[in-house]
Amino acid sequence: MSAAARPSLRKRLLALLLVPVVAIIVGASFVAYSVALGYSDRAQDQDLREDVQAMGKMLQRSLRPGESLPDQARFLIQYQPDGMNFYSVRSERHGAVYGPSQHIPEGPRTGTLQAPALYDTRVEGVAVRAAAVAMPSVRDPSDRVLLTLAEPLSDRPARARQILMIILPILVAVVALLLGAMWWAVSVGLRVLDPLTRRLASRGDELRPVTALDVPTEILPLSQTIDDLLARLRDGKQLQERFIADAAHQLRTPLAGLSLNVERATSATGAVARDAALALLPPLVARMSRSCSQLLTLSRVEAAATAPPAALPIDLARRLPEHAGDALQQAAEAGVEFGFDGPPGPCVVTCDELGLQELVANLVDNAITHAGRGGSVTLGLRRPSGGREIVLFVEDDGPGIDEALYPRLGDRFFRAPGAPPGGSGLGLAIVRRIAGQAGARVQFSQADPKGLRVEVLFPAA
Numbered sequence: 001m002s003a004a005a006r007p008s009l010r011k012r013l014l015a016l017l018l019v020p021v022v023a024i025i026v027g028a029s030f031v032a033y034s035v036a037l038g039y040s041d042r043a044q045d046q047d048l049r050e051d052v053q054a055m056g057k058m059l060q061r062s063l064r065p066g067e068s069l070p071d072q073a074r075f076l077i078q079y080q081p082d083g084m085n086f087y088s089v090r091s092e093r094h095g096a097v098y099g100p101s102q103h104i105p106e107g108p109r110t111g112t113l114q115a116p117a118l119y120d121t122r123v124e125g126v127a128v129r130a131a132a133v134a135m136p137s138v139r140d141p142s143d144r145v146l147l148t149l150a151e152p153l154s155d156r157p158a159r160a161r162q163i164l165m166i167i168l169p170i171l172v173a174v175v176a177l178l179l180g181a182m183w184w185a186v187s188v189g190l191r192v193l194d195p196l197t198r199r200l201a202s203r204g205d206e207l208r209p210v211t212a213l214d215v216p217t218e219i220l221p222l223s224q225t226i227d228d229l230l231a232r233l234r235d236g237k238q239l240q241e242r243f244i245a246d247a248a249h250q251l252r253t254p255l256a257g258l259s260l261n262v263e264r265a266t267s268a269t270g271a272v273a274r275d276a277a278l279a280l281l282p283p284l285v286a287r288m289s290r291s292c293s294q295l296l297t298l299s300r301v302e303a304a305a306t307a308p309p310a311a312l313p314i315d316l317a318r319r320l321p322e323h324a325g326d327a328l329q330q331a332a333e334a335g336v337e338f339g340f341d342g343p344p345g346p347c348v349v350t351c352d353e354l355g356l357q358e359l360v361a362n363l364v365d366n367a368i369t370h371a372g373r374g375g376s377v378t379l380g381l382r383r384p385s386g387g388r389e390i391v392l393f394v395e396d397d398g399p400g401i402d403e404a405l406y407p408r409l410g411d412r413f414f415r416a417p418g419a420p421p422g423g424s425g426l427g428l429a430i431v432r433r434i435a436g437q438a439g440a441r442v443q444f445s446q447a448d449p450k451g452l453r454v455e456v457l458f459p460a461a
């Protein structure tokens with residue numbers, strides 16, 4: 001994978017943070033704008049209130065119908081920097097006293113000089129904020145003068161926007177700083193992995209676990225997965241080493257015999273001596289071939305313990321007679337009577353098919369070998385009533401084996417004293433492992449009246 005395409009934890013964290021951060025900026029801007037708008041509204045209302053009060057005081061005494069506004073008041077109206085656009089001065093008795101043609105609608109209540117009434121209304125289609133003051137005319141005590149000032153509302157958001165424009169860059173700068181701080185924090189935080197990386201890097205071909213107390217909680221699943229992998233590699237390596245040792249152990253003697261007799265045959269001067277040397281070769285080759293095949297089977301079965309093959313339900317009542325067919329031929333060649341004894345009805349267990357075949361072949365091979373010419377062997381199935389187990393058994397009428405040796409049956413290379421030559425001592429080890437993988441137990445007992453009975457007790461599927 002190229003460096004550009006490799007995912008970066010830092011970039012991913014920041015990218016994930018960007019969405020909430022942008023949402024926070026938008027939200028904070030909205031809140032700032034609303035607050036600024038409220039503030040500007042209050043400030044401008046206050047200005048409007050003060051303006052109408054100032055004008056009111058000026059007009060109260062001087063104004064008569066037809067009179068023009070004092071210069072000072074006109075100045076106040078026309079030269080307002082924030083644009084005081086509308087005004088009207090009306091006497092209750094004499095109507096309009098002074099003012100342009102615009103009509104400012106009256107508000108819901110009339111204010112006084114001390115407390116002007118503020119309200120929203122429209123003048124010539126423009127939304128305005130108006131301040132109204134009603135005051136008695138000093139010149140005509142029976143009359144009242146209504147003074148109204150109004151300014152367009154459209155000016156107001158402008159001030160809020162100005163405030164926002166000041167706040168927004170500060171907000172963005174703070175967020176940028178925060179993201180920078182996060183970038184730094186992630187970089188520094190990731191250094192917590194350094195000891196683990198160093199430990200892994202300093203390994204040669206050691207396969208010890210790497211998980212230690214300094215591994216952070218978040219990384220623990222990863223380091224434990226690495227340890228599981230290392231454990232599997234360790235097992236695989238051990239298997240490999242054992243296989244090599246076993247192979248050397250098993251093949252050394254027949255190979256030495258083989259080379260000795262080949263040498264004898266090639267250097268023999270007479271035909272008799274050569275034939276005698278050559279006659280010793282086939283059993284040696286057969287023994288080597290048996291050892292190789294048993295070694296490979298055992299190593300395959302042991303390797304399967306770490307990654308078991310798919311075990312499927314198998315009906316032993318149907319499958320065993322097929323295996324019995326294979327064994328029949330072998331028994332006939334060995335001059336052994338072979339029988340199959342199975343109950344009616346299915347006997348379903350969970351086992352890998354190839355494993356089952358291997359298991360039966362090894363048990364039957366032992367039974368035929370030990371029964372010997374003229375002997376008999378039975379392969380059978382039993383389903384004890386009420387039991388949750390299905391028993392596969394192989395029984396012969398050979399010499400059997402001393403009960404004290406039962407616990408050793410299944411040890412690698414174990415062969416009882418006096419066992420017929422040619423075996424490698426791995427058959428029952430293979431049987432035990434296959435049975436173990438299927439959750440079954442192997443039991444030995446003495447057959448009636450003599451011989452060995454081997455039972456494999458499978459849990460019923």
Ligand SMILES: Nc1ncnc2c1ncn2[C@@H]1O[C@H](COP(=O)(O)OP(=O)(O)OP(=O)(O)O)[C@@H](O)[C@H]1O
Nearest residue numbers: 366367370400415416419423424425426427428452
């Ligand atoms: N049916 C049996 N009757 C008596 N002894 C037996 C029987 N089956 C196994 N044994 C004893 O158990 C030993 C181990 O059997 P196992 O099948 O593991 O090895 P093997 O038959 O000697 O060699 P191979 O690996 O070629 O099968 C045998 O050598 C034998 O001594």
Ligand SMILES: [Mg+2]
Nearest residue numbers: 366423427428
């Ligand atoms: Mg055997």
